[in-house]
Amino acid sequence: MSESRPEIKKKTKKQPISDRRRFILNMARGAGIATIGGFLWSAHLDEVTASELVLRPPAALKEDDFLKTCIKCGLCVEACPYDTLLLAKPGDNKPLGTPYFVPRDVPCYMCPDIPCVPVCPTGALDVASVTTNDKLDINISDMGVAVVDDESCIAFWGIQCDACYRACPLFGTAITIEYQQNERTGKHAFMKPIVHADACTGCGMCEHACVTEKPAIFILPRETATGKAGSYYIKGWDKSDEKRLEDATEIETVTELSKESATDSLNGSLEDLY
Amino acid sequence: MQKLWDNYRYLFLRRFTQISLLVLYFGANAWGWSLLMGNLSSSKILGVIPMSDPYAALQMLMAGAVLAGDLLIGVVVVTLFYLLIGGRAFCSWVCPINMITDAANFLRRKLEIDRIQGVKQPASRNIRYWVLGLSLIISFIMGVTAFEFISPISMVHRGIVFGLGFGWAAMLIIFLFDLFVLKNGWCGHICPLGGFYSLLGKFSLIKVHHSEENCTLCMKCKDVCPEKQVLHMIGKESLPVLSGECSNCARCIEVCDDDALRFSIRELALQRKTGE
Numbered sequence: 001m002s003e004s005r006p007e008i009k010k011k012t013k014k015q016p017i018s019d020r021r022r023f024i025l026n027m028a029r030g031a032g033i034a035t036i037g038g039f040l041w042s043a044h045l046d047e048v049t050a051s052e053l054v055l056r057p058p059a060a061l062k063e064d065d066f067l068k069t070c071i072k073c074g075l076c077v078e079a080c081p082y083d084t085l086l087l088a089k090p091g092d093n094k095p096l097g098t099p100y101f102v103p104r105d106v107p108c109y110m111c112p113d114i115p116c117v118p119v120c121p122t123g124a125l126d127v128a129s130v131t132t133n134d135k136l137d138i139n140i141s142d143m144g145v146a147v148v149d150d151e152s153c154i155a156f157w158g159i160q161c162d163a164c165y166r167a168c169p170l171f172g173t174a175i176t177i178e179y180q181q182n183e184r185t186g187k188h189a190f191m192k193p194i195v196h197a198d199a200c201t202g203c204g205m206c207e208h209a210c211v212t213e214k215p216a217i218f219i220l221p222r223e224t225a226t227g228k229a230g231s232y233y234i235k236g237w238d239k240s241d242e243k244r245l246e247d248a249t250e251i252e253t254v255t256e257l258s259k260e261s262a263t264d265s266l267n268g269s270l271e272d273l274y
Numbered sequence: 275m276q277k278l279w280d281n282y283r284y285l286f287l288r289r290f291t292q293i294s295l296l297v298l299y300f301g302a303n304a305w306g307w308s309l310l311m312g313n314l315s316s317s318k319i320l321g322v323i324p325m326s327d328p329y330a331a332l333q334m335l336m337a338g339a340v341l342a343g344d345l346l347i348g349v350v351v352v353t354l355f356y357l358l359i360g361g362r363a364f365c366s367w368v369c370p371i372n373m374i375t376d377a378a379n380f381l382r383r384k385l386e387i388d389r390i391q392g393v394k395q396p397a398s399r400n401i402r403y404w405v406l407g408l409s410l411i412i413s414f415i416m417g418v419t420a421f422e423f424i425s426p427i428s429m430v431h432r433g434i435v436f437g438l439g440f441g442w443a444a445m446l447i448i449f450l451f452d453l454f455v456l457k458n459g460w461c462g463h464i465c466p467l468g469g470f471y472s473l474l475g476k477f478s479l480i481k482v483h484h485s486e487e488n489c490t491l492c493m494k495c496k497d498v499c500p501e502k503q504v505l506h507m508i509g510k511e512s513l514p515v516l517s518g519e520c521s522n523c524a525r526c527i528e529v530c531d532d533d534a535l536r537f538s539i540r541e542l543a544l545q546r547k548t549g550e
Contacts, residue, residue, distance in 0.1 A: 073316035089439025123342035
């Protein structure tokens with residue numbers, strides 16, 4: 001019986017693992033796990049720092065630079081006498097621990113001495129950006145820009161309301177009233193609030209004062225609220241803008257169609273257009 | 275009463291330090307006190323002396339931020355203190371997470387959870403150095419301070435001072451992790467800030483010193499120590515605890531009934547040893 005038993009393959013005896021092999025394998029294992037963790041971590045960071053609709057304290061650096069420079073200490077929050085500024089908590093859906101404000105709740109009251117800015121230990125709130133002639137100047141700060149929704153603004157309906165205009169700390173500069181005849185009634189005027197983005201600091205006093213249920217004028221970060229015409233449009237009626245043409249050079253665009261003259265190309269078969 | 279004090283004097287002092295710091299920070303935000311403003315990331319004493327988290331500053335540097343004057347002074351103040359004097363004392367004397375992980379560890383001992391999990395720890399204590407390195411690499415690549423956006427330490431501390439939000443979830447996660455998943459899991463294995471201070475505080479002056487001739491090998495110190503590996507010399511050799519991973523929590527000193535452990539100034543201890 002025992003002799004007919006099929007021969008069991010002898011296991012090759014395992015060598016004890018060498019120290020060098022153990023070290024290399026351990027390092028490889030560490031590097032592998034670090035890669036997994038690193039990607040998960042990076043993906044999370046990408047998500048949590050992507051929030052664009054955050055209003056920052058005055059004098060904040062551009063969002064990208066702000067996120068790497070702010071140490072999240074909250075000294076600006078403590079310096080604010082109106083409790084305008086908040087630090088983002090888990091659950092606020094804002095980059096964690098960074099200062100922000102919600103103007104509908106508490107706007108920035110634009111203190112002339114700007115207590116929140118000089119206390120910043122890292123320069124994420126940049127004193128130089130709110131300084132003119134060696135003096136702090138809150139009026140040049142840029143927290144965002146007010147935007148009017150003319151569908152829900154009752155002044156655009158013809159009802160007299162100038163709450164935002166009156167609330168604006170840059171009275172008559174950042175918001176002006178445009179008068180227009182109300183043809184529906186024939187005897188009244190529209191008094192429409194118009195925001196001037198170049199003067200508006202984004203303090204949010206208008207949003208705070210707005211009488212509609214959900215504010216018809218509200219602050220957005222400037223990047224979000226503004227478009228860009230591009231450098232190829234030049235205001236011919238603006239002397240300073242037209243100066244840009246002085247150094248202009250001609251740019252010739254060469255494509256497949258440029259091989260022939262324009263007329264030949266147009267008279268030729270249209271195949272090469274498609 | 276005397277015995278209670280003897281057995282818990284450092285624990286009491288640590289809780290006192292940790293809680294008073296929290297109260298001072300909280301009071302600065304809530305009632306406008308000026309003794310200690312800000313939070314553990316960066317603060318000011320009496321509005322004059324800045325203190326900043328050197329690990330956060332290192333991440334900022336890697337992310338490409340320009341480090342401003344006040345921040346640098348603050349970093350130097352904190353770095354010098356732990357480098358020269360305190361060692362890794364931040365972890366057991368300042369950090370608010372320490373109270374959570376100590377509570378988990380206490381409950382773990384009382385419930386004897388180690389008996390169902392076995393003595394062997396399934397994870398390496400070097401993970402924290404990997405996380406530390408990784409956080410710097412990610413800060414560099416992503417251009418943001420990588421750990422500061424996930425750090426439960428600043429989340430909890432900021433939460434207590436400025437409003438918690440869902441920060442309580444981070445506290446609960448760490449508590450449950452340390453209780454059920456890994457003994458001394460967060461502070462002793464993962465936390466890169468602990469890793470950072472372990473490296474920074476390696477050569478500090480204040481160290482725990484062991485006298486082998488007094489030791490009766492009861493091993494109470496090893497039971498209670500959150501970084502057991504640093505007490506490798508117990509009952510073998512009279513040596514100071516030289517590893518930077520010791521957080522100077524001094525629990526070993528107060529549980530020792532035989533006067534075999536005490537604080538000492540490191541250099542003096544070394545000199546005496548070589549003199550013998």
